[in-house]
Amino acid sequence: MKKITLLLLSIALMAMPLFAQGNEEKSSTDKISIGFSQCTLDSPFYVALMDAAKAEAKTQGVDFTYLDAQNDVQKQNNDIMDLINKGVDVLLINPVDPEGVTPSVESAQRAGIPIVSVDRSISGDIDSLIGRDNKVMGKVAGDLAVELLGGKGKAQGKILEVQGAAGGSVMMARRDGFHQAVDQEAGITVIQSPYCDYVRSKAVKATQDIIQAHPDIDLIYAHNDDMALGALQVFEQNGKNVNVVGVDGLMEAVKAIMDGRYDGTAMNDPAVLGKLAVQTAIKLANGESVEKFVDGGTGLIDGSNAAEFYNEANTFATK
Numbered sequence: 001m002k003k004i005t006l007l008l009l010s011i012a013l014m015a016m017p018l019f020a021q022g023n024e025e026k027s028s029t030d031k032i033s034i035g036f037s038q039c040t041l042d043s044p045f046y047v048a049l050m051d052a053a054k055a056e057a058k059t060q061g062v063d064f065t066y067l068d069a070q071n072d073v074q075k076q077n078n079d080i081m082d083l084i085n086k087g088v089d090v091l092l093i094n095p096v097d098p099e100g101v102t103p104s105v106e107s108a109q110r111a112g113i114p115i116v117s118v119d120r121s122i123s124g125d126i127d128s129l130i131g132r133d134n135k136v137m138g139k140v141a142g143d144l145a146v147e148l149l150g151g152k153g154k155a156q157g158k159i160l161e162v163q164g165a166a167g168g169s170v171m172m173a174r175r176d177g178f179h180q181a182v183d184q185e186a187g188i189t190v191i192q193s194p195y196c197d198y199v200r201s202k203a204v205k206a207t208q209d210i211i212q213a214h215p216d217i218d219l220i221y222a223h224n225d226d227m228a229l230g231a232l233q234v235f236e237q238n239g240k241n242v243n244v245v246g247v248d249g250l251m252e253a254v255k256a257i258m259d260g261r262y263d264g265t266a267m268n269d270p271a272v273l274g275k276l277a278v279q280t281a282i283k284l285a286n287g288e289s290v291e292k293f294v295d296g297g298t299g300l301i302d303g304s305n306a307a308e309f310y311n312e313a314n315t316f317a318t319k
Helices: 002-015 042-059 073-086 101-112 136-149 169-184 201-212 225-237 251-258 270-285
Strands: 033-038 063-068 090-093 116-117 127-129 157-165 188-195 217-222 243-248 264-267 293-295 299-302
Touching: 002 033, 033 042, 033 116, 033 217, 033 270, 042 063, 042 270, 063 073, 073 101, 073 157, 090 101, 116 270, 127 270, 136 169, 136 188, 136 217, 136 243, 136 264, 136 299, 157 169, 157 201, 157 225, 169 188, 169 264, 188 201, 188 225, 225 243, 243 251, 251 299
Parallel strands: 033 063, 033 090, 090 116, 116 127, 127 293, 157 188, 157 217, 217 243, 243 264
Antiparallel strands: 264 299
16 A cells, blocks of 8 residues: 555656756856755754754855655655755755655656755665764663663663654664663563654653553663653652663753763764755765765763763753
């Protein structure tokens, strides 16, 4: 059924008029136009990423248009077509679904528009991916969890894993990287939550249900800090002490580390991704070659260095 839907959507998109011309090297007098289709702005991470992209575009003096797909892949395909018809020189896409955006991505490629995927990968051959190795970030979190529960070969305890979005490449990578570390420990048991879509309120509800069946959880690992903080809230309301490990470097989590309520987070600065995305788009518009994968980098923020990263003016920790 999914293949039929995508086929029909692809046919419909091919029938739409394309006003964008093939991309050529820009002259010094042309103003570069960048279009960004964002999967959602219902997340502090993606708001921070978009803010950084807009700021970099302004600094570089390029036109910048962005659209919010609101986690709806059909809307995202329509948004991408709107940007194509607007005549943008380069498309930045953070896909709701890596395969679901195939129809509009193929339309952009037929129009000769370079495509840069941001944060999440896109199925097929695109010009560049700006992101991080989410499996590495999961492994960083997993190594810390093992250390907190007693160390390699001695770790003991029960972990609540609060999961992100079902089927998402980020979720799977952060899950797999984490399990690469903890599954080596015979003394560790992992209880996985339902998918909470990286939303704190959903993590709260899931944890409220899980804590009834598993009151002896020793550590929370969530696929982002927002969910980890939601799960922590439930434990604190129930008077339970628990270790907490997350991903993203959300400033609220950094402050919680400094306060002794949270143990660590794998850094995932969205501002770096937004800035790199615009810089890469400009290179492509100017006919320059770019790397297929541009890595924003990561690292562990814990009690030893949290104070160095804390800045209440920022939503996320920056390098």
